[in-house]
Amino acid sequence: MEGIELDIELSETIIKDSHERMKRVLLFDSLFELDRKTFKDLNEVRVDLRSFGLFVLLYFFEMKLIREKRIGVIEIAQFLKSISKDTYALSDSQFEDIVKIILAVFRPTGGQRKSYSFNNFELQTEDSIDFHYIKTNDFDIQTNRQFYALDDDGLELVFATKEYFQEFQLSIHQLMLRKLLEKGEFVGALRQINEMRMDVETIYERMNKIEHEIKRNVVSIETQNKFMKVIEDRNFRLNRENEEFEELHQFVYETKQNYYNLADENQEARAFEMLLKVEKALHQVHHQHQQLLNKSLQLKTQVLQSAEEALYYIGVSSFNFDNEVTSKIVSTPYPLESLKGIMAPFLPLGQFNTWSFLTVFSPQSWSETEEGHTSKTFEKVTDEEEQEQYARIIRTYYKEIFQDMMTAFEPESEWTLKEWIEKLQSSNDHRLQQRQFYDFFILCHQKSPVTSQIEVQSEESLHLLAKVMELIHRRTLICKELPDRIQVNERFEIQNMQFSLVKEVAPSEI
């Protein structure tokens, strides 16, 4: 049950906010729509309309910043021309055509909205999203020119293409965590911490990548500066994040103190428990984060070291292994030995392995050979539940046997096992074929005298007789072995014994 509930919770988390998330995905669709359109320049080279589309939006954005409002097709065409005149051979009118295509995609000419429909799984309905990238701004009647400006979604697309968010992801999460803690939403806070952990892991992976890159590429001065800048930026941010972590700790600590004073009521006790979890999780993430700081310092030394190496190292500017080695060997062809020679750097040196005869006299380890899977003990039922179930079955089974036996000899209080077995044989009872049947008598003999007083929990085997004891009811069952043996069938043979039910006999008499 719990598993299913958890699944429901999981899927709810996933389909939550479908509309918003879908909107972010579809936001970019117009750019890909542009990419699907073909426009060729005078030399039959395909024009990259997708980039142009993005540039147009950015152009609008920059113009908005300087409050330039009169932006029409001609201005945009001039701008596109200025950035692409070396790339494409296009006439002015072609540039204008391109601008018209782009504007038509961002702002359909028929006046209809840019709309997408999809199945919203959260609300279980058809859902649709409209986009407004560009709006008309002004109209000049004299020159018959239309001016445009950036609309909401256009602006959002511009922002979405800037990578602000990735860098500050952890800080954003920290901010949100604080807000959640202030509001006392500890479940949400725990989730927030988990997302922080993911951020930390991502940063770790990225730093690992940088480390490998530094290792492989010996750093020239330019790349050294580049790496240095990346690492210093990272370091700076890590320090800031670290400070924030410490403040968060302090904050959690204080909140905890507050709750501690209120901890008498049930509601608060639960919240306090959650708060402890939050604190623990926060500690873990913080610890991971501190290791990042460490790593970043190591990276810094590594960059310096490889810069030092660069003084002695001159790399070839390009090397195509496939072409210069593989193809060459095969196409010439070179002798087979060349293969071995090329492989040599990848392989270790040869090692001389020898065996001294004196090893015979050194201490030998025997344990290894016995450490196999062939254990000498029987497999045990390890699962407690299974064991309990087994005991239950056996208990009922013993009870059945004993009850049958008692009723068979009622009202006598003494009988032998032989008599009982003979009765069963005459009725061809299947229990005679079962091992547990004989186990029962052996157990009875072992535990004799069995009284109803013996503590039930004292021993496991007695525990198995628990139901039998209920039947004995204030009497004592005594089993005494007799000298003869009973050959029940081919498989089983058991010593005869005498049963007697006595009222209240102290164990010491036997």
Next chain:
Amino acid sequence: MRFDSQEVEQAFELYRELALKGVISGDKANTYKVNEAIYTLTNQFVDKLDADCITVGQEVHLIPRTKLSPFHISNEYIKRQFLGSKSSNSDIYLMYLCSIVLIGSFYNSYQSTEPTIDFMTYEVWVQQVNDRIESLKRHDQEQLEKLEKEYSYRWSAIIEKWETLDELKESASRQTGRTMSRLSFIDTVRRFLQEYDLVEFIGQNEVSLTEKTKVIVGRYFMEREFNRGILEFLYGFEEQEDTYASY
């Protein structure tokens, strides 16, 4: 240059660890880099085994030189370890060929010194080897045979080896290269490369290069001096061939 005995001993210790593990790091690597006498001595020791040392960040790697040397790992050893007792020399050279083809597939661009692909599937790998074998077959058969008699060119044995795998299990769909036997040979090569920490087995019949391989290609094959040595090693065969041709 005179060395005092302590330095010699220290250098030998570094050399011993390098020979055993192929890499040293931490303090030992630092000693190697900082102490000039130890640096020189270790390099001399390593040189005697036809190998070079390269420093990579905080590590020092020992890289056997591209040449045929009795100090490098022997064909016999590899054969015993990976190919079983019934294998022949052509098996091992085919294995080398497959390995080189694999590395080449990762580094096949003049534009970039980084690998061009992230991982390789067995199918593509087999296909690449197929292509190479095909181009080998295009050589003049007579010339190949002639060369084989004069010199140790046993390419036809390798072609045959690969083609036999073909004939056994792949009579119907030759061009695809999806044969159990070829795939299983490729799998053997994969185990061989994995044993020496050169590839990583990342999933169902997919391999990627390890950092070790990338370091060896990036820092050894692409270092100017070593690179020249490698190409000289290859061109050396060409000259020999020329001398044979001129006789």
